[in-house]
Amino acid sequence: MATILIVDDELSMREFLSILLEKQGHSAVTAPNGREAVKILQTREIHLVISDIRMPEMGGLELLENIKRKNQFIPVLMITAFASPEDAVLAMKGGAYDYITKPFKVDEIKQVIESALTGSEGQTAQKNSPSFSGGFAGIIGESPKMIKIYELIKRIAPTHANVLINGESGTGKELVAQAIHNNSRVAGNHFVPITCNAIPETLFESELFGHVKGSFTGATANKIGLFELANDGTAFLDEIGELTPMVQTKLLRVLQEREFKRVGDTKISKINVRIISATNRKLEEEIEAKRFREDLYYRLAVVPILMPPLRERKEDIPLLVNHFLHKYAKTLGRSLQRLSTEAMEILQKYNFPGNVRELENIIERGIALSPSETIQPESLSLPLRRHDDLVARQSSSPFLSELGSEEDLYEEGLESVMTHFEKKLIELALKKADFSKMRAADLLKISFRSLRYKIQKYHIT
Ligand SMILES: Nc1ncnc2c1ncn2[C@@H]1O[C@H](COP(=O)(O)OP(=O)(O)OP(=O)(O)O)[C@@H](O)[C@H]1O
Ligand SMILES: [Mg+2]
Known part of the structure; x- marks a missing residue:
């Protein structure tokens, strides 16, 4: 039983939600706009806020900002109109727990409310303890572009928003996904990487949602799916651009309904999984070419992150070089080496089509090939071409x-x-x-x- 604050300028909506919540065993408090809501928040203990976005006096986004600025760890659910998906994006960026689109289904709204209250964000709201200590999964870089990335991670990690990470190969997409998870309210639960293109289409459902024994040839035992494993945690869908149309449709359904069935099972299970996906394809182009579902894209890319290629943040090269010199000296069991000035200059000029992964390989090879403590350009073996x-x-x-x-x-x-x-x-x-x-x-x-x-x-x- 929780106290829920409903903020909406429409009386009928406040009444409708109050009745719904009270039927669920919660107590409801209402406010007609953001300003009134702030006053209530100062005087009463509130466990969840459900707020409309467009209201006179003070709108929902401003209310959200106000709550987050005061570090009030109260989950906020936003009500957005179906016609304005950009509101949803702003809400999630601002730290909303989730959003519900109008007109909504009663079941959907009940489900979201329960998961907001029982999820760790809701739990924290009841304990009121701030938490940001996950570190950045060892991401190196101090360029302005990377600092922007860290700020974004900090801001969105504690929300429940699905994140889509875009960027060239080797730019650190998986590290960012891990950093978001580490700083989320579900950091103690599973982070489950799922490489989409490694799973054949025919096995996709069974891999993701599990199956029961005997449901198809080869299903010799019950199997837990990766989504179930990620429940209450994070699923990292890597190479999302490679999903076939059929699988896209199935995934979309699960995301919309927040429930799934194991293959061959009749029991429906609820899921509460945060989805972080990554791709090096330009999904906007894939959508244009009708290879990727636009509705799925909007579900996944509530918060999009674009990883900058290494050639656009060359000031990070010396830091990364130093990091990899230490790393490989350790793993190769050798004493620490350094790069000659010329070798460093050459790296600074190189454009790294393979980004950080390529730099890492170059340094590893350099350490192995270099006859002396100082790595010279000859040992760098940059592809001439x-x-x-x-x-x-x-x-x-x-x-x-x-x-x-x-x-x-x-x-x-x-x-x-x-x-x-x-x-x-x-x-x-x-x-x-x-x-x-x-x-x-x-x-x-x-x-x-x-x-x-x-x-x-x-x-x-
Ligand atoms: N900023 C960084 N600091 C330290 N290591 C990094 C950084 N970015 C990438 N790396 C390292 O580079 C390698 C590639 O990173 P990662 O797997 O995250 O890239 P990716 O963007 O997922 O690439 P792909 O699209 O090819 O899967 C990893 O070994 C990772 O540890
Ligand atoms: Mg990757």
């Missing part, structure tokens, strides 16, 4: 294509390719500098003397 791509993009000059295919480059060998490359770049720089050697040397970031030497060596005229 990709390095070329970078230079090509930066100077947007066509001369690299003259070098031929990757196969041709191996044929020629590194020394000869580099020589050719060096000569070409010097010629370009001279041209760009109107043949002033002084300015060309500046462009190339080498001394005038060494430019003059190279010009002679390569017989550049």
